[in-house]
Amino acid sequence: MSDTFDETTAVDEAAPIQEARHWEDETWIAQVIKNEDDDGWAVSMTLRGEAEPALIGPWTMGRDKKNPKPLDAPAFHTLVKTAHEVRRRHEQQLQARLHRQVSIATEAGAFVVTLDIVPDDDEPYATLAARDADGQEVARKRVDAGFRLTADSAAAWLARELA
Template sequence: MSDTEMQEDAELIQEARVWQAEGWTARVIKNDDDDGWAVAMYKDGEAEPALVGPWTMGRDKKNPKPLDHNAFNTLVKTATEFVRRHEQQLHASLNKNLILSHEDTDYKICLQIIPDEEGASAFLSAYNMFDEQIAKVKVRPDFKLTQASALSWIQKDFARLSSD
């Protein structure tokens, strides 16, 4: 372990209600919904927790069970998987594609929605069978990519769509 890594480890909090390591912080908090406790998992640099879940009561049935190395590792694994699934779901909702044939040619048609606080934008792209982009047009963020809409765009020689 390098001097830098040892110094970073020394600065991490590893207490009964707060535990830091591996880019995560677990905080045991009072559960607002009942008399129990919850644990919030924060990814380093994020203000909001990535995951909040119930936490076990201690033996006195009043205070929370203290965090430890094994519990923290389980929480990190769970939070990491939760974040990964959320990112995959978001990516899938913003990027759609389909493959179809027209006049003996296969095309991959892709819709990419780019979220923005000022207003989302979206692009429709066409690729040939060699995965070379052959067309790209801006469309409305609420554009519905279907077999019919893709075929219509192909039949119009990838013309700019009037709905954008």
Template structure:
């Protein structure tokens, strides 16, 4: 395998005297390892069979964003070498996987629905944003008016279930912290 150490960027001495050195990964274009544009593609032996796999790792991340099968070369023994086109396709695919993962996480941590205002003056947007703190997770229950202005916000348990009924009850109780949360 290739040396994967980081190299320091050369900066003018007047900058380096006041600022810490910036670390950027070295650009590598080899048959089984490409590092460029914030990504590393590495062809690895597939542990499940005699084939090959490729893993895509975003710079700074400990785990691959994407691992998938890789094509055999012409000799049916060694992997097909990486090239610019394949690398760009892998970057696009891995970026999409990360984007979908972020959307899914956002959907799990953020809920929103609309209820009638207690005064009958229109609708309110009620949001629940879970803060996944390792020691003490919690959620913020927020009421927004039709202009997006925050009317109220209370801290509730991370397990609070935001439903039309729970939101309506909170509004009708003048935004007092829901019991049991």
């Protein structure tokens, strides 16, 4: 066995796999799999380093109507775009679920009240905060993660805080 470094071996080991049922790049891994629910095929797109696929969808049958159509570069790039969009929508949905905002007008002026939920497994909580029209924070309080933010609850909370 040689102790010398072989650059061609290092390059080959780092080369992405591009096979008929398995295709990958530096970021994504596509894998054509047998669909257990029927006679068809599915494709999964997994972000490198993550355990769960970001996308699983039906895959086209080949000409023999028995085997899957092989993966190729254009199909892989389309799958990457779709998987990226699914992840982006999921992140937006999560952000919308964890962040709420209402605008209120009081005798003291106009305010924007936000509720930011911290989904801790052991002790979830939320932070309630109010900003004035200039964007300056005027109040902040830690509340229960189940706090219901409405214009009325925000106005009542802010009235107590500013009193």
